[in-house]
Amino acid sequence: MAEIIAGVACSHVPAIGVAIDQGKTDEPYWQPLFQGFERSREWMSELKPDVAIVVYNDHATAFSLEMIPTFALGCADAFLPADEGWGPRPVPLVQGHPELAWHIAQSVILDEFDLTIVNRMEVDHGLTVPLSLMCGQPDAWPCPVIPLCVNVVQYPPPTGNRCFNLGKAIRRAVQSFDQDLRVVIFGTGGMSHQLQAQRAGLINPVFDNRFMDDLVSHPESVTRIPHVDYLREAGSEGIELVMWLVMRGALDDEVRQMHRHYHVPASNTAVGHLILENVR
């Protein structure tokens, strides 16, 4: 039986990827941010998961405004890093796990979550930056990755509650896969940030820290946050946080917080990070 053993929440700021790729992680601006991920990389290399499900959002890279799936599951053998204007990041090819991905598609769709099945997709910083933060700069990523792409770019994004329940459906799907796989699930994006208009640069540490507290200890309360509160409190791009709820929904009600890190600023964004393990 496969099982989800742990969850990771992690912001995905593109400038973090550039800092890693250009060897700037020890510079004074970046050092405090990266220091908070040293333990995370140790945790990841000790955990040695067999598969990672990475819940992330595409930034009009693989999908344009011509086609906007709410939830898109990557079922391909591999996913190329996308060219986001500076060329594709010099990171390894993302290897998929088609067998588990197709099983999740079948289980979740028959469980009445209508995912889009994607057999070819490039992956942008939304997916590669969290992988870099958690795995460093290896020649190959340490495990296959199943990308689950959520629309948080074009209104209307899914509700936090829908995301939480999708996490529960993914957990049921993984548990009904008949291979012994230890799976970790990432919820990426966030925390507070707004990249545009009058409130560009908005950061709200009070909201961010309460969000992390509640996500760990009583996630049901987080599922009730309406979109307008994310916008008001966490800025227009703060809505990326609904993706953390997919991760949380896939874990036990009670979890152990193994690590937590919060840092401002990284580019225009407050960076938040959690490592949660199921209590066994």
Ligand code: DHB
């Ligand atoms: C920034 C943050 C994001 O989440 C993103 O997708 C692009 C840019 C930023 O802070 O610069």
Ligand code: FE
């Ligand atoms: Fe983003």
